[in-house]
Amino acid sequence: MSAPILKIENLQAKVADEDLQILRGVDLELNAGEIHAIMGPNGSGKSTLAKVLAGHPGYEVTGGTATFEGEDILEAEPDERSQAGIFLAFQYPVDIPGVSIANFLRTALQAHAGDEELDLFEFQDLLMEKMDLLDMDPSFAERPVNDGFSGGEKKRNEILQMACLQPKLALMDETDSGLDIDALQIVANGVNKLREDNPEMTVLLITHYQRLLNYIEPDFVHVIVQGRIVESGGPELALRLEDEGYATWQSEVTEEVG
Amino acid sequence: MSASTETTIALNEGVTEALSREAATARSAGEPEWMRERRVHAFDVYARTPMPTRRLEEWRYTDLGEKLDLASLSLGTRSEVADDPSAWPAGVRATMEEDWDAAAHVVLIDGTVVHVDLDEALAGKGVVVTSLRDAVNDEETWEDAKQYLATQAVKPERGKFAALNCALYLDGVYVYVPRGVHVDLPVRxxxxxxxxxxxxxxxxxxxxxxxxxxxxxxxxxSDDLDTHTFASNAIEVIAKDGASVQFVQMQRLGRNVFAHSQQRTLAHRDATANTLNVALGATTSRVDLNAQMLGPGSSSEMLGLYFGDGDQHFDHNTSQDHVSPHAFSDLLYKGALDGDAKAVFRGIIRVHPKAQQSDAYQTNRNLLLSETASADTLPNLEIAADDVKCSHGATVGQLDEESLFYLMSRGIPQEKAERLVVMGFLGEILLKVSLGGVIEKITREIERKLAHV
Structure with missing residues (x-):
């Protein structure tokens, strides 16, 4: 068996400027092409895990390791991680007034291309192809990034960026939050289409609710509570969570701590 | 004659202290009597007007006592540079290389006009582009200059510095466009x-x-200068009925310069007087801009853009006077500030009692790129008519960690990410200006400043 694409061992992290520990030793292995879902209650550290893996400056790693394709990524800048093939779909995408989606993506793809000059015609073709794949109107690309977007438009924009950047590992941070069921289906369909296009793409879904998993079926489900993965299993684990909630594990951990 | 006369009034004790009626008179050497009288009158206004202090609302955020030391300066004298590009500073030649698309060029060095050229066909239609000195001194043409120079727009009574400029200006530019003539390419x-x-x-x-x-x-x-220097400028725009004037100022002075530009546009019936003020250089930059909507149907689009870094201080003081009904004015000033730079914006819309059906807008937006940059923004309305549409707004935003992380998480390195955000923010202004060479120069200068981050 080949080595995992992402290997996390005993990862610990805290809020950068505060004495607030969030991840307390996360262990996780993802093989190429797998879909993993991480579920947990509010404040369990599931979003923090995604942000730490992407290099968010608001968190400080206090222990453990994370390797992507065998390389330590924890010291790399966020742009270097992106260029290596990691993509974070934001829970709350940021607006950039005056910068069109096309310009933004062209700048990003140029950065990925390094010294090699990005062919603008090829870029245009790629953008149109991906927008077509995601059933998006071409005029969308001319709108300023997330500026005045609805919640659904912001999330679709995240999926479009993911489609264009073609990451090896997609970290999806509560992509389902704030979406109605129609928008959720559109976003989930987008992810599935990208997976059909590129079955090797590995996905880590961070979610609070089981409903997203009705549309994007995970290979593995992990439960995170108080900064640790407390149980892993197949898709049936998500269904169990839907019925039982997190109470079982929360009390276990509390007892352990107490 | 002029050189020696003027050298004697190079004031070692400083411009303020040793200034006298005689100094203003000496500045007028060779000029007609009416101009001499105008300068002396300006001096009298200057003399009786106290130096503005921070107690005045208009100067509250720019401390002249700290930023301008007139007493340390001598009075600039006529430049002897020849009308020959090879004799001009490299910076002049470099910037003019992009200016070939022009109806006319004028070059001033230290306030002295050293070159004028004007498209012959336009000259044939009666267009005049010349040095102010020549316009004032030529009996054939001085009637208009006599009527308008410092009498209606930036006249001495506008304040201490308006008076000082009128009393002491060395030279300048005179542009006259006859009725009905369209000058399609810019005067540069x-x-x-x-x-x-x-x-x-x-x-x-x-x-x-x-x-x-x-x-x-x-x-x-200018280049960066080694010591404190004052560059004072006055701009008077008179747009008669139905005329359309676009005025653009790009201020790219070097450090140690205190740049002061006093501008006033008078728009008569159905006339348009649009302005764009770009402030990128100097240590201190102050622009006073007043747009007068004098006739019904007049309009003024007022755009401003600034980018500060280091210890730069920009102060924009604007006013929109709706004197007549059915006029339109729209102001949008946007600036980004890095390092310890500071910006002040003070704007007022004044709708006079008879100016019903006025449309007047005013917006100032600031983007702070560092923890130590700052912006004070004070938009204001003074409305004496009851049937008007007016709005004003101001914001000071921060390029925060989250925005930067978002861009970087797409693979864009920090410096490029900052550039993208800043150019996106300022692009709203640039998109409204379609002038060859202008956008390129501004963009390049901003990118140069960003690269130092």
């Missing part, structure tokens, strides 16, 4: 400052006849 003016520790005064009078059209691009620049 390059003003270079090379002598430091001096106070330089120049001005421009732009007269657009009925239904005429003209664009005037004023670029003022």
């Amino acid at each position: 003016v390059t003003r270079w400052i090379s002598t430091s520790a001096a106070a330089h005064f120049d001005r421009a009078l732009i007269l657009a006849g009925e239904t005429s059209k003209v664009t005037y691009i004023d670029e003022v620049l």
Whole structure:
């Protein structure tokens, strides 16, 4: 068996400027092409895990390791991680007034291309192809990034960026939050289409609710509570969570701590 | 004659202390009597007007006592540079290389006009582009200059510095466009400052006849100077009935310069007087801009853009006077500030009692790129009519960690990410200006400043 694409061992992290520990030793292995879902209650550290893996400056790693394709990524800048093939779909995408989606993506793809000059015609073709794949109107690309977007438009924009950047590992941070069921289906369909296009793409879904998993079926489900993965299993684990909630594990951990 | 006369009034004790009626008179050597009287009158206004202090609302955020030391400066004297590009500073030649698309060029060095060229066909139609000195001194043409120079727009009574400029200006630019004539390409003016520790005064009078059209691009620049230097400038725009004037000022002066530009646009019936002020250089930059909507149907689009870094201080003081009904004005000033830079914006819309059906808008937006940059923004309305549409708004935003992380998480390195955000933010202004060379120069200068981050 080949080595995992992402290997996390005993990862610990805290809020950068505060004495607030969030991840307390996360262990996780993802093989190429797998879909993993991480579920947990509010404040369990599931979003923090995604942000730490992407290099968010608001968190400080206090222990453990994370390797992507065998390389330590924890010291790399966020742009270097992106260029290596990691993509974070934001829970709350940021607006950039005056910068069109096309310009933004062209700048990003140029950065990925390094010294090699990005062919603008090829870029245009790629953008149109991906927008077509995601059933998006071409005029969308001319709108300023997330500026005045609805919640659904912001999330679709995240999926479009993911489609264009073609990451090896997609970290999806509560992509389902704030979406109605129609928008959720559109976003989930987008992810599935990208997976059909590129079955090797590995996905880590961070979610609070089981409903997203009705549309994007995970290979593995992990439960995170108080900064640790407390149980892993197949898709049936998500269904169990839907019925039982997190109470079982929360009390276990509390007892352990107490 | 002039050189020696003026050298005697190079004031070792400083411009303020040793200034006298005689100094203003000496400045007028060779000028007609009416101009001498005007300068002396300006001096009298200057003398009786107290130096503005921070107690005045308009100067509250720019401390002249700290930022301007007139007493340390000598009075700028006529430049002897020849009318020959090879004799001009490299910076002048470099910036003019992009200015070939022009109806006319004027080059000033230290306030002295050293070059003028004007398209012959336009000259044939009666268009005049010349040095202010020549316009004032030529009996054939001085009637208009006599009527408008410092009498209606930037007249001495506007304040201490308006009076000082009128009393002491060395030279400047005179543009006259006859009724009905359209000047399609811009008049491009390059003003270079090379002598430091001096106070330089120049001005421009732009007269657009009925239904005429003209664009005037004023670029003022210098190298970084070794000591404190003052560059004072006055811009008078008269747009007669139905005329359309676009005025653009690009301020790219070097460090140690205190740049002060006092501008006033008078728009008569159905006339348009649009302005764009770009402030990128100097240590302290102050722009006073007043747009007068004098006739019904007049309009003024007022755009501003600034980018500060280091210890730069920008102060924009604007006012929109709706004197007549059915007029329109729209102001949008946007600036980004890095390092310890500071921006002040103070704007007021004044709708006079008879100006019903006025449309007047005013927006100032600031983007802070560092923890130590700051912006004070004070938009204001003063409305004496009851049937008007007016709005004002101001924001000071921060390029925060989250925005930067978002861009970087897409693979964009930090420096490029900052550039993208800043250019996106300022692009709203640039998109409204379609002038060859202008956008490129501004973009390049901003990118150069960002690269130092």
